[in-house]
Every structure is written in structure tokens, then in C-alpha cells.
Amino acid sequence: MRELTYTQAISEAIREEMKRDETVFQIGEDIGPVRTRSSLWKQFMKNRAWQTPISESGFVGLSVGAAMTGLRPITVIMYCDFVGVCMDPIVNQAAKIHLMSGGQIKVPMVIRTPAGAGTREGGHHSGSLESWFVHSPGLKVVMPSDPYDAKGLMKSAIRDDGPVIYIQNRILHRLGKQQCPEGEWLVPLGKADVKRAGTDITVVGISTGVMKALEAAEKLAGKISVEVVDPRTLVPLDVDTILASVKKTGHLLVVHDAPRRGGVGAEIIRRVVERGFGSLKKAPRVLGGVNTAMPYSPPLEDACLPDANVIVKAIRDMLS
Amino acid sequence: MRELTYTQAISEAIREEMKRDETVFQIGEDIGPVRTRSSLWKQFMKNRAWQTPISESGFVGLSVGAAMTGLRPITVIMYCDFVGVCMDPIVNQAAKIHLMSGGQIKVPMVIRTPAGAGTREGGHHSGSLESWFVHSPGLKVVMPSDPYDAKGLMKSAIRDDGPVIYIQNRILHRLGKQQCPEGEWLVPLGKADVKRAGTDITVVGISTGVMKALEAAEKLAGKISVEVVDPRTLVPLDVDTILASVKKTGHLLVVHDAPRRGGVGAEIIRRVVERGFGSLKKAPRVLGGVNTAMPYSPPLEDACLPDANVIVKAIRDMLS
């Protein structure tokens, strides 16, 4: 065992997969280390890292074309909000080509994008847009909440034969290190993880939601027993694990940073209600971001995001 | 009273509002009738219709800039799927500028886009992306299901001081005419309409979902009494009207063409469950499109969309 940060874990996964498979490469803005024009291609090849112009729509489209013809790009969108300029190659091209080609053409690519709020970067740098991708058939959506999952899911994402949106989180970037095994491991897409077992309420956390739910669970320990479930991948979604938990606890709360309105919390509630309505003792709830672009001012931003205290309060409410 | 088609109703609204307010204009591709370069601006001014190059990102951004500085653009995206190339000016600019400017700057614009599946146009021309917009704070989202609402909502949308996404539907384009009053009327944003009263189950239809639900209700008439509720606007959503109906019927089914996964059906269920859990006798359900890009082949496309028969079956299931 050794310690890994979240970004180290992702880096390790990418390095290992690059070694394992020559068709894997990264492409995106500011991914360095090239400084000069001469023998540009050779320089890029050296690290298998193509540093692009600020042309997201162009280089995501280029990545799709590359993926259609034998390569496995890992395409970096520097902030999740920036997908606004390149939704087309993601949702109309990467996601749809398999179906539109009658299954002939696969598009094995990972779109890796840091997301998340709470870093005081304002309205254009605080988005969590997983909900858009969940609603775009043909994509898989991955949101690891700790270094172990970050590495294992990245490796599975790279090996997957379809396009995978891999949403890392800026707040998690700077969380403490985690004890991890040596060598390689895979975390399968579509398998949730119970991060803390409990009996009174199921809290499904998305990305930072897991960390916050664990913190809340700790605060309530001894009084209320909270089970924290991390779906890890939103598509495919492991509803069975969530349902099993809800069956046990009878209560469901979903936590995410993205705005509550139209967020994945709603989707998880739909899925649980559909098959587990009878298990629910009370109305399931979502704690999400406030329905607004993220304001810059730190106290405002804090007020717009769920935190452990809000979760504690919601749990108390629900169980009272 | 006189008869109006859906597109006539929209046209009439736009014409009336242009007359009422000089700052209202349309902009988009192929909106005619200009053919030559000479005195281009004068020609455009004549009909207040700017026929653009195929540059959605550019002309939506241009519209936002115009709306920030005193105009009221109606910006046309020819097919809803094409918003993939211009999400940024919609969700990062139009939607966020009011908040980011501290409330100084308003962005009164309508983005009008025909959507919908069932026209055998394949994977790039069959999208219904209301769910993305519902999840983008700062936008209002309007989806009229008949000519009366189409006109009244368009007028309210044009007069609204914030950005409004107005999603018309290609299937509704060619529905029969509807009896409408003479002159002008407004339909307020945020007010649902009970399109058919009933007592056994509440079916919330989105856009074509209303037409399909009404057809299903007719088929079941005498056996099961179906109440059909049309939210008409998804943001703001008139949950009260839906809740009142569910309180009466105890059953909820939502119908839309967009893929079920992450669709607005989930959001409506979240909202209803939150406040009306106790009223529900059974698990609420969503009938949405299959989670796939729309296949072209007509029998496949039909199999991927809910229709009146599927709704009838679901209602029978739920009430059995």
C-alpha cells in the first residue's frame, strides 16, 4: 500500500494505459510540455500529449474522428463549463455514431473534465453538467469520489469501446491522500460502492456529495446510522445497490453540487421510486446546488451549495 | 373565433409583437426573403428578419449582445439538435449574465427552436433537449402543445425580460387547426393547463405528450377517467396544478418524447414526490423516448417513442 492523491491516481491510470496500449493519447489545452514549433509532431509523440489551440469544438471533433479510426483519445476539457462550446462533437457525434452507423463504428474515447463548485471561480468555472450527459444516450458518465476509484474507473473508461465522460472534481483534487494498493486495478463501470454502511437512511452522494455525506454521517454517528452509497458511474447506474440500501433504510436522500432543478438527483429518485416505492417510508429528497449560476462571492457561493451541516439537518428532518 | 394552425399562431404572435415593439426582430438561418447583397441591411430591416450564415454560435452570441443593449431578438435554431453547436451563448452567456452582472443587465431574448421526433429525420434531427435547459438556471423553458398556447406563450416570452427557450414541435406543426379568438391574448409563463379533467389518474404531457395523452384518455373514456395536465412551461413549473390533480387522482404518469433517462419526467416526479408523496397510491412513472439516438427506420423510430397505445397500457398497468 501507498498513498495517492486524486490527480496522481488519474495520472497513474493514464500512464499505465498509455504503456499498455499505443493507441492511447491525451489531447487538450495546456497539457504541455511543448514550447516550440520545430518538429512539433515528434515532440507531441514523445509524451503522447497534443497541446491544442483553444478550439474545443475542433479538437473534440478531431478526437472523435481519431477514435473512429483506431485510436483511443483522452480528450481534456479544462473546465466542465466549457463543454458549452463543444456539445455537438460530444453528443451528436461521439455519442450517436455507433447507432447511426448501424453498429459498424465504435468511438472509444474518454472526455476528461474537471468540474465542481466551491473554488470561488464564478459563473463560468463552477459547473457540474453530468445531468446533460446522462440525458445524452450513447455516453457513459463516470464521477469518481476518491483516488482509488479515480484510478480504477479511468482505466475502465479508457478500455471501454464507447465514449465515456469522466468528470473529475476540483475540490477532490486537493483532498488528502488515500491508501491505495500497488500496481494496477480496475473499477468496473456500473458498479456502485457502499462507502459507509448504515441502517436508518440511504444517502446517495455524487462526486463531492460522497465526501459531504460521509462527513454528515460521522457527525450523526451514534444517533442516526447513515448508509452512504456512491454510484461512481451515473451511466450505467447501479440501481440495484441503491435499491437494496433503500429497502433496508426506507429513506433516500441524494446529494450533489449541480443545481437541484433537473439534476441527476431527480433521475435517481425516478429510478428508485419506480421499483422501490413500497420500501420508502417518507418522501425521498434531493439536496443540490441552488438554481442559479454560481455567484463569486464566497459567502454566497457557500450558501448555494449543500454541505455536511445542511445534510445533517435534512436527515434529521426526514427521520423526525 | 377563427381557425389557426400552430405555425400560424406563432407567426401571428411574432408579427403582433414586432408591431407593438420596434426592438423585436427575428434572426436565424433561411428565414428569408432576402436574395441579394445590395443594401443588405435595408432589406433585413424591412421584415426585421436577419438571415444568417450557418454560424449558430456566432449569431446566438450576437443576439445576446443585442439583447444586452436594448433589443429583443427572437433567435431561431432550425432544429433543436443544433443547439449542440451553440450551448455556450445560451447557457453561459444569455442565462448567466443577469446574475454575473449583479442584476444590472437583462437579456430579453427568445430562442425559438423546432424539436421533436417522429418525422423520420434520423439521429441529428429528432432531438428534444428541454431537459438540458431546465437544468440551466437563468433560462425559462416553454413548450406549447396547441395553437392557442403557442401564440399566447410566444407573446409572453417576447415580453419577458429574461432569456426564454421556446420549443415548438414539428409534429404539432402539421396538426389540425384550432379554434382561436380574434385579436391578441397572452398565456402567462408558469401556469399549467388542465387539458382534460379526470379523476383516476393524472397524466402530465410535455408538448406532443399532451396530444398523445388526450388520445389515450379518449380511448379509455368510460372505463378510466384520465386527467391530462399540460405544464406548458417547464421553467417556471406550475407544480401546484399538478399536485392538485395528483391529490385528486392518486396516480401520476408523465409522457414525453425525450429519452427517459434524465428527462424532465424525472424532474416532475421529484417535485411531486417532494410535496405530494402521501397522495400517491402507486409509484409514479415516466413514459419517455427510448435511451438512444433516434434511428431513422420508421418502425424503429416508432418503437422508440411513446404513443397513445403505450400510454393506455401503462395506465391500465398502473391502475390494476
Next chain:
Amino acid sequence: MSDQLGRRDFLRIAGGGVAASMIIAAAPPPPSKKLLEMLRLMRRIRHFEERLTGLYQYESYLEKSDLAGDMYDFASKGVIAGAVHLYIGQEAVAVGICAALEREDYVTSSHRGHGHAIAKGAAFGPMMAELMGRKTGYSKGCGGSMHIFSKELGLLGGNGIVGAEIPLATGAAFSAKYQGSRQVAVAFLGEGASNQGTFHEALNMAALWELPVIFVCENNLYAASTPAAIALALPNVADRAAAYGIPGQVVDGQDVLAVHAAASAAVERARSGGGPTLLECKTYRFTSHAGAGKGRHDNPEELKKWLKRDPIELFEKKLRDDGVLTAADQEALKQQVVAEVEEAVAFAKKSAFPAFNEMPVTPGTDLLA
């Protein structure tokens, strides 16, 4: 040139001026056998598409003075449903370009893709079946007219999103260079598509990274109902190449040999590591924007002028003048192609529709959940 309207006149009509960058590439003409094959391909495109008339039946719902519908309403009651964009009139471009390619080279196409597919070697049966949504179609009926893919033929699909094909071809070229193959990629795009941001982004990257890609802009003077004159600040798309330091060339798109010569030079350049080229082929669609008169031309004079430069007639006349083709050969070829189209219609009509459970699904995702 043997046609009535001289090339200069034609380019003046086409573009409002002869581009500074215009170069007529001087490569040796292809051998007779190849010439005849090119003619055959042009006829294949023409007759395939002519046969479509009547197979789709759109209904128009728009009332006069409607501001709010739009010209597009492609629901059809015919055996071909949905939108069909015809290539008739532009055959010299697809054929001239693809004749310079190898089978393993890549092509991305637009909404107007039948011609590109046929020129790249597509068979009629699976083409027609795709248009009718049958499981024997190239894309198993899941794509339709705008989404004909063939991995085997290097056809990376038509595209319903104007401009999206440009970065895709750039990516295929990237792939070829990365993998050290000799392949090149071609993006076919309309002049309307050259106003999309993707055009700018892709050309800049292709130039920077010296990718083996050829951007073939078919400037047919209209984007749906919008004249290029009111959509492009300058008449020649080729002149945009200068912004990226790559060659940009205006080509007579009605002259298959001119197109082929330019394409051969560009392909040669790409294969030898010289990077991308932008070719602008001045051309015209002879029919409406989409089938059944949707977005019909409204300038009869202009149309008449262009019809005089039918690329097939021009080429046949040249081949006859040069003694490569007899009138009898010409007629026989035509009859043969027409018969093949008929077979394809029969084949497609008797093919089954795909069943729901045959629909390709991304493994691991759930269609119904």
C-alpha cells in the same frame, strides 16, 4: 474548354470574381479505362438519385406568410421517409476527388452525401436499402440518407450537423499520421458549412499539425435557401486558406478532370507529408435543396446557365471528342446503370425492416431504464 460557357465566365458567375489563388493543376490525364470508370460513377450518382423522385412524398403544412414554421418539414408518406438532399449537378466533384483516393482513404460527408458515398465505391443495394430504412442498408436502416457509413470503404458517415464533418476528417487524418499509415482523409463540405466555427478550428489545427487532410468545399452558391452572396463576406472560400498558410484553390467543379487534377495534387501533397489543402469546387445543385422541391431554386436564369454546364454532358462530350467513348457506349452505360438502380430498388423493397432488438446499443447502457 469545349463547353459553350468558358471557364472564366463560369467562374465569374460562380464566384463574382476569379480568385487570386486559382491554379489549374497540370497533372497527366488519367488513362481511358479510368476515364470511363469516372463517367460510370457520375452516371451512377445521377441515376441513383433520379430514381428517388416519387419514392418520398412530403406534405407541406406551411401557410403563406408563415414566419414561424420553416422550410423544413420532411415527414414523408413515401417508401423513403425523412429528408433527402440530392447531389445531382455536382457529380464531377465527388467523382473527381474520389478518383484520386484509394479504397482505404477516409471520407467524411455532409447531409448531401449520396454522391460521395457512391463515388467512394458504395453499392446501390445497401444505399437504397438505407434510404428505405431496411436492415440490409449500410447503416442497418438506423442512419438514413444523411448517415451512410461504411467502415470498409472508409466512409465515416454523412452528417446532419453542418460543419461537423470537418473536424472528423481532420481526426481521421490525425489517426493516419499517428499510426504511420499512408491514408489521407477528405472532408466534403458546402460553402455554407465554411461559415461554421469548426471550419476555422479544423483548418488551423490541420495546418499546424500538417495533417494529411483535404478540405473539399463544394460551393454550389446556396445553403438551403440562402445565397452564398449574403452569407459569405467574400465570394471565394478558397481565399480563406491563406489565413492558415495552406494552399487554397478554386476549381471548376463541373469539370471532372479539373477536379481530379487538383485532387491528385492535393492527395500527393498530403501523402508526402506536405499537409492539408483547401479545394473550392464551384458548382451548382440542379434540383431543390432537398427532395421534392424543398428549397427550390428561384432564379430560373441562373439555373438555366448552370444546366448548360451539366458535368456529365461536358465529360461525355469530351470523351467522345477524344475518341474514348462512342455514342453507343454512352447509351449502353446509361442503360446498364439505370437497370442496376432498378435492381437496388427491388432489393431494398423486399428487404426487412430492422427489429427493435436488432438496434445497435452501446454495451452496458440500458435502452429502457
Next chain:
Amino acid sequence: MSDQLGRRDFLRIAGGGVAASMIIAAAPPPPSKKLLEMLRLMRRIRHFEERLTGLYQYESYLEKSDLAGDMYDFASKGVIAGAVHLYIGQEAVAVGICAALEREDYVTSSHRGHGHAIAKGAAFGPMMAELMGRKTGYSKGCGGSMHIFSKELGLLGGNGIVGAEIPLATGAAFSAKYQGSRQVAVAFLGEGASNQGTFHEALNMAALWELPVIFVCENNLYAASTPAAIALALPNVADRAAAYGIPGQVVDGQDVLAVHAAASAAVERARSGGGPTLLECKTYRFTSHAGAGKGRHDNPEELKKWLKRDPIELFEKKLRDDGVLTAADQEALKQQVVAEVEEAVAFAKKSAFPAFNEMPVTPGTDLLA
């Protein structure tokens, strides 16, 4: 030219070549009073930003050989949080341009927007308060460094999305023309932004519709850590103007008078209905991409060369040589500006944070539902 490094040398360094399109506009120089006002504005930008050091405190989390974080991690423990991009070194551009504008003209800006705001007339108090997220800020603390708006000053905001400001300014220009006002609009953008599709789309429309907009590209040779040399196929952004048939001009961005002369000509052109202009100002940021050394320059030789062409020093020397400024005036001005910044810091620090219920909400939508 009075500076050590001649303009030609400088442009060679800056761009790898002098653009064919380079024109030094020959307008009469502004009167002394205006010159001094321009200097004051340059100093205002410089000292405002210099004061920010220490107000933000980023922590870096990246480990060496991390492939997967990225250079951006702007959470800060300081009184200023989030990302702050400094304009120091580029002052001649904002001031040279804005000095050619009227108060009611529009400006859109990028992530690097402090300079543009100050040059357009922004006051220090609400600027500093915005950076500290206070309710007395220009955007009530809701915007932050990248989103400073002032309706009064025609400031249509900085922008966190690279390239988004280009169509916004184009729209403001559209608005002015539509409403028959004399206003013009300026879009400030980096050379990195000129690779976004929006650049292409906006320039084409502006040219077509002869909109009163001036595209001011500040080519500071880097986009974050990416050298322009590996991101732009050709060194001069100005040369892209030719693709749209509009004037494109390379300007010495360290020489405020050169910028001002070019801007005056472009504004005159725009106001008189002549349409858009693209100005490329060759410049350099003297600090890191963002505050606290994020994306620091890694070529000390290059930086040293550019520091020798500090736009403020160059301008002050010229004003002294021309007898417009004495050494004493110079020092007094500096002291005065520094004092004003200090007042702004005090003002901002004692301003309250906005309360949750003061947050601007789109009427009719529900924050919490």
C-alpha cells in the same frame, strides 16, 4: 522611435515577421491633456493590479509528473478568492483603444479584463470590492474578477469563456446600427481566442453586415502556458482579416500612441458606416497567466526583452522628451494613484458581503425548487 529595441525588431520577435497588412496610421497626436490622462489610466491599471499581490493566496496541489490535474487550481485562502488574471505589461492596449472611445461605446472583455474596465473609466472602489466579493462591487460581488460589468460605462462584462466576448460585442454593434445610434463596440480578445470558432463566425457576420465593431486582438504570445507559435498556424492574427475582406492591422501594442492612432482610425471607420476592423496589438504580459505565479513565463530571456519595452516607461520617456511631463509630475501621479488604490482596498475591505436574499434572481424562476 525612442526605445532601445526598434519597432521592426520588436515585431519580428513578437510575430516572427512583419505582417504585410501592417499600417501605421497617421492621425494627429492627442493634445497634452489627453496624453496625461492616458498615462494616468495606464498607471491606474498598473498600480491597481500590483496591489493585488498578497491579497489572494493559492495553494497548489499538483505533484510533479501529474498528467491529470492541470495548471488551474484557483481556490484561494486570501481576501481575494478565485482566479485573477493580470494585465500588467499590456496597459498600452486597453488605454490606447479606450481613449478613442466615448463613454457610451461598448466594450466586451475576456478573463483578463481589469485593464479594459479601468481604461473604460471604472472606479477603483467597486472594482476592488468586486474582486473581494462585496456587495459594493460592480457586479454586487456576484461576478468576481472575470465578470466586471458596468451598464453605465458600456462594460458588457469580462468573460470566463474564451472567445465568447467576440459575438457579444458584435451584437452590441448590431444593436447600435439597428437603433441608429453612433455607438461602436470593441471586443478585446487574446490571440488564443482567435482560434475559437466564434472568432471566425463573428468576423464574417460583422463584415457582411458592416457592423461598427472593432476586434482588438492582444497577441501576448501565450495562451495560458501555450505559446502562440504552437497554436496559430500563422504568426499574425491580423492576417486573418483578409478572409473576411476587412482591414487587419498589426500594431505595436507597447506604444500607446500607435495603438491609439490605429484605434482612432478604426473607430472613425466604424462610426461612419465603414464596418469592422481587426487590430492585432503585439504585446506581452509581464507576470504569470494568473495571479500568484500560475502559468509563469519560462523563457527569462524573452521576458527580459519585453520588460525593456514597458509601455508605461516608454510613454513616460516620450512625454518627458516632448516636454509634456516633468519628473516631478510623473512621481506625483504615481503617488496619487497608489493612494487611490489604497483607499479602494480599505473601502472594499469594510464593505459587506451580499446576503443570500440579495442575490439577483431571474424573476419568475425559483432558486430553491
